[in-house]
Amino acid sequence: MIQYLRKGRSSVYLQFKNDGFSIGAENFQAETSNQITTLSFTLHPVDGNQRDDEKYLHSGELLSIQIHDDFVIENLTEYLKNHSTNVSALHLEILSKNKKFTYSVEFGAAGLNFLPLIVERIIG
Numbered sequence: 001m002i003q004y005l006r007k008g009r010s011s012v013y014l015q016f017k018n019d020g021f022s023i024g025a026e027n028f029q030a031e032t033s034n035q036i037t038t039l040s041f042t043l044h045p046v047d048g049n050q051r052d053d054e055k056y057l058h059s060g061e062l063l064s065i066q067i068h069d070d071f072v073i074e075n076l077t078e079y080l081k082n083h084s085t086n087v088s089a090l091h092l093e094i095l096s097k098n099k100k101f102t103y104s105v106e107f108g109a110a111g112l113n114f115l116p117l118i119v120e121r122i123i124g
Helices: 048-059 070-086
Strands: 003-014 020-033 036-043 062-067 089-097 099-107 115-122
Touching: 003 036, 003 048, 003 070, 020 048, 020 070, 036 070, 048 089, 062 070, 089 115
Parallel strands: 036 089
Antiparallel strands: 003 020, 003 062, 020 036, 062 115, 089 099, 099 115
16 A cells, blocks of 8 residues: 655755755655565656756666655654564665666665665666
């Protein structure tokens, strides 16, 4: 069953090896299947600059993501708490320009008002 964490727009910070960008995102959701919880969202750049930044996702190596939206963080935390006995892995799916990017995820050290996710691309 899909749990919507935030249907509206927010933003995420994408960290690459030499650059990082804040890009609009929407439709944050979580779903658990086969002991894997998948956090997903769709990139929704709000201007030409963010559309240019989005291209890095298609050509560069994404290292981490920061979620700064308190509503998303609280809902994800609650979701994981309620499904923790059924989860052995956490994945992230990003939909960008009709292409899906899938990553395995580890939580980084949380900061003030943000949740860092360390990612490694799953090719498939």
